Amino acid sequence: MMLHIPGVLGPERLQAIQAHLQQADWEDGLATVGALGATVKRNRQLPRQSPLAQALAHEIAQTVRSNPQFVSFALPLHILPPLFNRYEGGENYGLHVDGSIRQLPDGSAMRTDVSSTLFLSDPDSYEGGELVVVDTYGTHEVKLPAGDMIVYPATSLHQVLPVTRGARLASFFWTQSLIRDDMRRGMLYELDQTIQRLLTQLGSTEDTVALTNHYHNLLRQWAQT
Structure with a gap:
């Protein structure tokens, strides 16, 4: 990507x-x-x-x-x-x-x-x-x-x-x-950009908070520090 x-x-x-x-x-x-x-x-x-x-x-x-x-x-x-x-x-x-x-x-x-x-x-x-x-x-x-x-x-x-x-x-x-694998890094980027667009359109809702939670859980699972 x-x-x-x-x-x-x-x-x-x-x-x-x-x-x-x-x-x-x-x-x-x-x-x-x-x-x-x-x-x-x-x-x-x-x-x-x-x-x-x-x-x-x-x-x-x-x-x-x-x-x-x-x-x-x-x-x-x-x-x-x-x-x-x-x-x-x-x-x-x-x-x-x-x-x-x-x-x-x-x-x-x-x-x-x-x-x-x-x-x-x-x-x-x-x-x-x-x-x-x-x-x-x-x-x-x-x-x-x-x-x-x-x-x-x-x-x-x-x-x-x-x-x-x-x-x-x-x-x-x-x-x-933080993410060695290009595919995982690309997935996180696309998810983050989707969250940012939804926040702009809808503000903070239960759904945007849930997606943000998934993003950080994936980052926590995959990140190497």
């Missing part, structure tokens, strides 16, 4: 981040990839230890943690500090799968259940650069407005097509969810 979350970043913050990234020093993306990924990865990344990368990563992590759609969909337990990449001049990232385990800043390990890409460039400013995600339902090409985010299971094969004009800037990160 994939989710498009519009307007994660407002215009003011988006413009400020874009301005910072346009002036940033970038390194070869091969600096942060394993041997298998090195055969298909051609891009640049913001050095993760740079003050700019750390400041922007903190801001974006705080922003997504307070986004109701992201929280409902991903049910985050741990969020790896967001990273930043840049594609231009034919750069691309061939078909690959993300590593299953990542290291948090404190040295502990986290499981990558959910992948997220936050688009930071206006889609009209570059050609190509679509994120292509392959899952059990088919192949999906994603190219979103700046400030929008796509969230999808980290188990999915995916690639970034060559950027043939302009530059594609994005932030990307992984989340360990």
Whole structure:
């Protein structure tokens, strides 16, 4: 299951981040990839230890943690500090799968259940650069407005097509969810969204309270903390 979350970043913050990234020093993306990924990865990344990368990563992590759609969909337990990449001049990232385990800043390990890409460039400013995600339902090409985010299971094969004009800037990160299984996570998301719609339409009733009770009992049954 994939989710498009519009307007994660407002215009003011988006413009400020874009301005910072346009002036940033970038390194070869091969600096942060394993041997298998090195055969298909051609891009640049913001050095993760740079003050700019750390400041922007903190801001974006705080922003997504307070986004109701992201929280409902991903049910985050741990969020790896967001990273930043840049594609231009034919750069691309061939078909690959993300590593299953990542290291948090404190040295502990986290499981990558959910992948997220936050688009930071206006889609009209570059050609190509679509994120292509392959899952059990088919192949999906994603190219979103700046400030929008796509969230999808980290188990999915995916690639970034060559950027043939302009530059594609994005932030990307992984989340360990309270719910390891994608199907269960999707069920809880759909149930939560149904409850929210009913609360808006009907207010708090015996039925909405009962559904909320079922949601939390399922979360209690399935969650891993």
